[in-house]
Structures are given as C-alpha cells and as structure tokens.
Amino acid sequence: MSAAIETSSLTKRYGETLAVDGLSLTVDEGEVYGLVGPNGAGKSTTIDIIMDYTRPTSGTAQVLGADAHADAIEVHRNVGILPDRFGLYDRLSGRRHVQYIIESKSVAEDPDRLLERVGLADAADQDAGGYSKGMQQRLALAMALVGDPSVLILDEPFNGLDPNGVRLVRQIVREEAASGNAVFFSSHVLGQVEALCDRIGLLSNGELIAEGTIGELREGADAAYQFFIRTKDDTAALSESVRQVEGVSSVIQEGDILRVSCLDSDLENTIRDHIKQSGGVVRECDGSRTSLEDVFVAYTGGERQEKVPA
Numbered sequence: 001m002s003a004a005i006e007t008s009s010l011t012k013r014y015g016e017t018l019a020v021d022g023l024s025l026t027v028d029e030g031e032v033y034g035l036v037g038p039n040g041a042g043k044s045t046t047i048d049i050i051m052d053y054t055r056p057t058s059g060t061a062q063v064l065g066a067d068a069h070a071d072a073i074e075v076h077r078n079v080g081i082l083p084d085r086f087g088l089y090d091r092l093s094g095r096r097h098v099q100y101i102i103e104s105k106s107v108a109e110d111p112d113r114l115l116e117r118v119g120l121a122d123a124a125d126q127d128a129g130g131y132s133k134g135m136q137q138r139l140a141l142a143m144a145l146v147g148d149p150s151v152l153i154l155d156e157p158f159n160g161l162d163p164n165g166v167r168l169v170r171q172i173v174r175e176e177a178a179s180g181n182a183v184f185f186s187s188h189v190l191g192q193v194e195a196l197c198d199r200i201g202l203l204s205n206g207e208l209i210a211e212g213t214i215g216e217l218r219e220g221a222d223a224a225y226q227f228f229i230r231t232k233d234d235t236a237a238l239s240e241s242v243r244q245v246e247g248v249s250s251v252i253q254e255g256d257i258l259r260v261s262c263l264d265s266d267l268e269n270t271i272r273d274h275i276k277q278s279g280g281v282v283r284e285c286d287g288s289r290t291s292l293e294d295v296f297v298a299y300t301g302g303e304r305q306e307k308v309p310a
C-alpha cells in the first residue's frame, strides 16, 4: 500500500535561502497530518513541490505512489488542493467556480451539494467578487473537495475564517478522514492543529525538527506539564533551586512567576514541598498541559536561526 504523501530528502533552495532542507515525511491514508511552523518555515514551498508548482533542488515527492513531477496529472487527479494564495474570478458566481473544477476534473458532481457542505448554499448565485474573505476561503475549500479526492492538501485553511468558519473546516477535515481520505495541512495557528491532527510535523527553517502525536511531541520536549508558581520570595534563587528538582526539565522566570516544565503532573507536590523546605512560600500554583506552542518553543529554543547554504 502506497503512502498518501511521501517526501524523501526534499530540498529547495532559492538562491541563498534554503527554503526546504532534506525533508522526509510520510502521511498515511486516512491520516490527518499537520505541518506546523512559523512564517517562512517552508510549508508552502513543500506543498508547491508536491503539486509540481515548483521543482525541488533535490529529493522527491510522491502522492499515492505517483511522482509529483513525472506523474503530475495523476497526482492532480487524486489531490484536492486549497492553495496558500488562490485567485477567484470576481464576476463568476460561487457555483460557476465549483462547476469549473468539476468540468476540469471530468467528474459527475452536484456543485450545490459542495457549496452546501461549506455553508455557501445561499450565496451560490452571488459573484465571488462580493464574497467576504471567509466566504472566499470556504469557496476555495469547496473547489478542493470536488471529486472526493483521496488526498486533501490545505495550505493555511483557517486563514480569514471566523469561529464558525473554523468549526466548519475542522468538521470537514474530520469527515474526510473518517471516510478514509488523507488530509495534509499547514498552519502557524498551533491550537487548531493540536485539536485536529493524528500527527504533527514541526518545521523550522525548512527542517523537520520533530514529528509525532501531540503526546509524543510533549514527551520528546520533556515538557508534558507545566506549572506556574507565584512566590513572594527571591525568585531568581528559587528558580535555580527548583531547577535542581529531579524530573524538572526547565524553569523560566517571568517576574515573580516561575514557569516550570516537567514530564510528570505528580511533580507539583514535590515542587511545593521543595519550595517550603527552602524557606519559600508558594502564593499560587496552577498546573496545565503544555500547549503545542510551548512544545514548539522547547524544540527550537524559541529562536529562529538564519540559515545559509553550506
């Protein structure tokens, strides 16, 4: 069985910029995979290579076993794409846009059913030029869904959407995965990825720095839980002392608050006892699971390093 998407040592240079750096990843059939990274990490370039909109400097990309470049027609037949930047025709209706994709993919489908699915049934006859940014995004998603593609690739699908739009996209992604289609999407909005993906790839400066379920990523960063401890003592000295507690992976001091990351939620009582024994007083302690954002910072050290070709 072929993977839905497979990239192997994919590299793309734009002059001095290494946009994608030896990227090898696999998305299984029926899987929801989120590629996460800050602006300029290389997400769109990766998608552009998979769609053969641009050629890699080296490495390969395949969709369901078909090569992104040599078998581009087959790839396009199997993929529904919501590109980063898409163009709509101002004077054509929403329905006409969807119809156009139906015709170009030579599939028998009802455009109104797709427009209904993205919440645009009432605006089907309106010209796309009069659509709001969120409506345009929904229309582009309806166009991506034409032909029930086995692989759905969504570049920043939440851009410009209000909370209802976000909910709708999430629901569609879940439905697609439930019917066995793979969904590969990019995002810099970490919370949305965390809630939706089976697996996540963290991309930094074109490089896949970590990959796994959110749980695996948290564990890999040694930061499954974090506590915020507010004290009235010398926080700098306390910070150093808490750092010595076994099981603590990092302590960040922010004013009179200590942000303590660790793998085990049970450590809270140990840390409280430790502070008391050192003569300190805990005023407040609040524990939570670390967000994907914190996990990303743990992997990258919070820094974006400039990368130049060797």
Ligand SMILES: Nc1ncnc2c1ncn2[C@@H]1O[C@H](COP(=O)(O)OP(=O)(O)OP(=O)(O)O)[C@@H](O)[C@H]1O
Pocket: 014, 017, 018, 019, 037, 038, 039, 040, 041, 042, 043, 044, 045, 046, 084, 188
């Ligand atoms: N056509 C191009 N010419 C030159 N440099 C480019 C080109 N396209 C992308 N880059 C550079 O490649 C790097 C990766 O860009 P890319 O758009 O893939 O990142 P991204 O993760 O999708 O970011 P964003 O979230 O901002 O879209 C950036 O440094 C960008 O400036």
